[in-house]
Amino acid sequence: MKMNRVEKFLMNSPVRAAFQIWYEVPLLERLGGRTEGMRVLEIGCGRGVGTREIFRRFGAQSVYALDIDPDMIAKARRRLSDFPPERLRFEVGDVTAIDAEDASFDAVFDFAILHHVPVWQDAIKEIRRVLKSGGRFYFQEATSHFLDKWFARTFLEHPADNRFSGPEFVAELERQGFRIGEKWVERGGGDYVFGVAFRL
Numbered sequence: 001m002k003m004n005r006v007e008k009f010l011m012n013s014p015v016r017a018a019f020q021i022w023y024e025v026p027l028l029e030r031l032g033g034r035t036e037g038m039r040v041l042e043i044g045c046g047r048g049v050g051t052r053e054i055f056r057r058f059g060a061q062s063v064y065a066l067d068i069d070p071d072m073i074a075k076a077r078r079r080l081s082d083f084p085p086e087r088l089r090f091e092v093g094d095v096t097a098i099d100a101e102d103a104s105f106d107a108v109f110d111f112a113i114l115h116h117v118p119v120w121q122d123a124i125k126e127i128r129r130v131l132k133s134g135g136r137f138y139f140q141e142a143t144s145h146f147l148d149k150w151f152a153r154t155f156l157e158h159p160a161d162n163r164f165s166g167p168e169f170v171a172e173l174e175r176q177g178f179r180i181g182e183k184w185v186e187r188g189g190g191d192y193v194f195g196v197a198f199r200l
């Protein structure tokens with residue numbers, strides 16, 4: 001589900017970029033380490049702020065980044081026009097039907113997208129399909145604790161049901177064949193969940 005105008009304004013703001021670069025990325029790096037030389041998929045890349053960090057901070061060799069919203073893909077392409085096509089490809093696409101072979105990525109990054117997907121469990125199935133055995137799934141997600149708040153209910157637009165808490169998200173990953181152990185944390189009083197899951 002695409003973002004509404006309010007959420008687009010917020011997600012495209014410098015405040016969002018700063019939070020992602022200075023807080024989320026270092027936390028995910030602490031949990032899962034770098035992805036030096038790896039082939040990475042980023043789902044719901046938005047305008048590409050996280051995409052640049054996957055190269056700069058995590059050291060990926062190449063990134064295939066997709067987003068369901070053509071406007072966001074156009075912004076991301078402009079933002080990262082300095083990267084050669086053999087290292088970076090942006091495509092309009094849906095995380096529940098990823099245009100990639102089985103076991104074709106070493107790592108997948110999710111910066112705040114699956115809470116937009118009506119049947120997010122199907123997206124996890126796809127992520128597992130395209131990850132190699134032992135591959136890593138880095139995630140940062142907004143939970144039902146956040147989505148139930150007045151601000152989110154009034155100004156933002158998300159699927160009405162089938163949302164998740166942090167523990168429910170982690171339990172679904174484990175149910176679908178990921179190992180997480182201690183590599184996840186809740187932040188913002190349960191509004192957000194961060195972690196790194198390993199595909200078994």
Ligand SMILES: C[S@@+](CC[C@H](N)C(=O)[O-])C[C@H]1O[C@@H](n2cnc3c(N)ncnc32)[C@H](O)[C@@H]1O
Pocket residue numbers: 001002003011016020043044045046047049050066067068069072093094095096110111112113116117
């Ligand atoms: C909250 S924004 C996060 C954008 C960016 N990752 C960031 O952290 O700034 C969620 C993004 O997921 C995209 N999205 C929503 N549903 C999607 C789907 N089914 N497949 C791919 N992208 C999707 C939206 O278009 C939007 O760009």
